[in-house]
Amino acid sequence: MTQRIIDGTLSVLASIVGFALSWPFWRDFEYWPESREMWWLYFVVGFVLAVYVFYVFIRVTRTLFEHDAIGKAAARADAAANDKAGAP
């Protein structure tokens, strides 16, 4: 659970940076169509999706390393067994 909270926090922080860099500062939003609520929905959905993508990235990258560690541990065990079997 702790790991998920850390991953989630990192994802939110990264998304805030992305959000700030992406905000159309120069717009006066005059062009924004009929519904201002729809625009807020647009921003919120964008932010939530960004958090999700960051979260997925962090989780699967960690899993990639975990798979690697498991694979290497198995290889070590096999090698040790072979060494033992081959010893005079």
Added chain:
Amino acid sequence: MQIQYNTQRLSMRFFMLMLVLFVFQAGFGLLLAAQQADPMLLAGIINFNVVRAEHLNLGLLWILAGFIGAILFVGPLLSKRELASPWLIKFLFYALVVTIVWNVGTQYLAMEGTAGWWAGQPWLQEGLEYIEAGRAADLVILIGFSILAYVVLRTFPPVSEWNEIHWGLGIGVVALTVVWVFGLFYIPTIDMQEYFRWFVVHYWVEGVWEVIHISLVGMLLVLLFKVDVKSVGFAVFWGVLLVWLSGLIGNAHHYFWIGTPEFWQFWGSLFSALEPLPLIFCFWHVYLDAHQNRKPIENAPAFYFILGSVVLEQVGAGILGFTMTFALTNVWSHGTWITPAHGHLALFGTFGMLGIGAAYYAVPVMRKALDFDQRLGKLAFWLLFTGMLGIALAFALGGTVQIYAYRTLGLEWFGGDVFPIMGIYKMLVPVAGLLFTLGVGILVFDLVTLGKRVRSLAGAGETEPLVSHSPHGWAKPLTGYEASMWLTGMWLFGAIITLGLLSFNLHMVRVEGNPILPYVLAGIGYPGLLLITVLFVWRFLASLEARASAPMRLGEAALAPA
């Protein structure tokens, strides 16, 4: 490793075609660079816009030829049977050759304004900057892609037996065909025409080619390092998913300034900023697979180019793409030389180097020359790698000056005001281009004659490493921690470049006309990024090369440094 299926040999002709087209593309590139330096060069004989269309078209075509070669080579291995309908593949090859000759030939008609109008369609040429083909060639290309998709899907086993690599390649070849359909529209208004052209190019490179790239990299790692297909499958699956999660909406960064609603500026910025994530993921996938064990690499040139592909994908597509993807930075950088700096590294680096890497794996196997002399291949890699980084550096620095002169000061491009300001960078492009062209020559000579020359006395594993035989210092095993530090360093330089582009928005630059801040940040960022990239790849390869000179006891090979 021996050839397992006869039809794998059909890939050879596509690899050779790739090399021929690469030579012509590099030649056109060198001519373009010379015309940048001297705009009157061959004016009226072969104009700049025609040379540029040829250069860009051939860039896509040779990469596609490399992709087709790689897919045909790995297809039977993935399917454990011969390729379906070999005659169709031969037909595809000749159709591709005819289309390319036709396409290259008809571009010159643009100088005379002849488009070959019939039934409301331009059958000979369309006068576009790239993805430029008359309707006749367009249709043949559509048929060609359909043939490729048909052959791949017919060759693959039933869908229930597919692994992630099958899915990646299967979806990739179908999507390649479907997205091309949008390139068939001809619309007289240039903005709508641009919209669909961008649609093809960018959904190809950011949605479809990336999928094919990840799948092929995965398959080549399985072949090179005997990596477990299941673990590669995990990386392929999530890599593809991350590409789509970020890229499908992120592609909206191309809708900023072409008349589409401002709606796209926020989502286009935010999601395209996420697009480097799958590239970082792909890098770690390659790093981990290359460090599964400490066995020496048997085919160094193949891995050199695959590593070059994922690193330049990281730097060119990922970092340089990130720096210019926000509407706040892109408003300055679009349409300047900043774009080709990104485009050259991303397109050649990511996709071109993968095709070359696949050729270096496949050609020795097909020619039964596994003990080939690898020195020329390594030399070609370094010349192409550093040459392309040099080209990108010249474009990036020239582009920064161009933004200031053209966008901030509002000087005239056609009035000749901008040209002298960019002069030194216009000279640097052909200089780096010459280095690159030398690499092209060596690469082509090596791959064409590989297995036909008298072999070197030195075997594949006995070639001279780039560095000391000692496993210490520069050649010591590259740990995951160290690799992450290198990666962080690259991104720090990327952040400096981003700040440099953002600084064009500042009052002191935009209104007062003081360029010091963007110049200093670009002057640190771009050379720093490209230098750290060279050092990192050197370090990575040196650590792998050192394996050849550090024999280990039985069992030790299983120990990995990460």
